[in-house]
Amino acid sequence: MNDIAYEQFINVEAEKLIEIFVGDVDQLVQILKAHLYTENFLEKIILATLIRGDKLIEKGNFSYHHKLLICESVDALPDTLVSSLRNLNKLRNKFAHQMDMQISEADVTKVGSPLGNEYTKLKKGKEGRVGYLYSTLLVTICSKLAKIAYHIEHENA
Template sequence: MKVTNHEELLVIALRAHLYIEREITSLFKKIYKDEKYNHLSFAQKVDLCKSLDIIESERIGPLTKLNKHRNALAHDLDFRILESDFDDLLSTLSKESKKHFEIELEGFYKVNSERERSLKDNYRILLAAIWSELKTENLFFFDHFNLRAKQILESEAKNIQELFEKYD
């Protein structure tokens, strides 16, 4: 996310949050005819995603934690993202997502071998990893939707079959 290439963690976090929210909005546009979701807060949008099962449940924790960081940055002049905040956000990732992040992080430092490891770069790469996984889900939304629809149909067919057997 080149747009998060900034010196201030505040700007990095806020811009990443906006890009992530854009992906969530893009998902909503695929399932809603109107834009009634526009008035919802980020947290409400994440809750709606969870309720509707339109993103993987393992993505909810990182989105919720990022939103807490964003809110703290936006409403508390003294808040600074610390190593512990980074660790907290990292701890919300699934095992697979954490592996993906570590690969991205090592690749970043390999390409930028002259740079010392820093919280700013680590946090930036972590946010980019969270965004890219959400972006991938967005791109493959209809595959997810079709799979979920198939699961529901199979479950309903089983329920109907059980009803027929019960009254036969």
């Protein structure tokens, strides 16, 4: 793997994630973009791990849930990240049915707690700042998934 290309990838993704999630961004927009962003990387993992993954992506009409199950079944993602992504999907679906919903600390904890100590460290200094914790958590989850997808794509290239 080319370390320079990887560093460039990480820098570009970090800039995208900061632009998407940090600052005065509506929570609905954040959850929708996080969902789209992570789904895109789930698709990249499917394409890189399955011989004809393109058939599933182009013609399978699979939901986010199904794509996550496929990635889980090929053991491409750690269980902690799978749980966080599953809870992120549930939160997004909850938002879809309650347009005026606000993210609660319990919602953030449900998505973040599967990450264990990493989430505990993320929470430090953010007590009472649910929006900031939520943004930071989304950046963390998205960057973890992007790094995994990058490694899988380049191992199988």
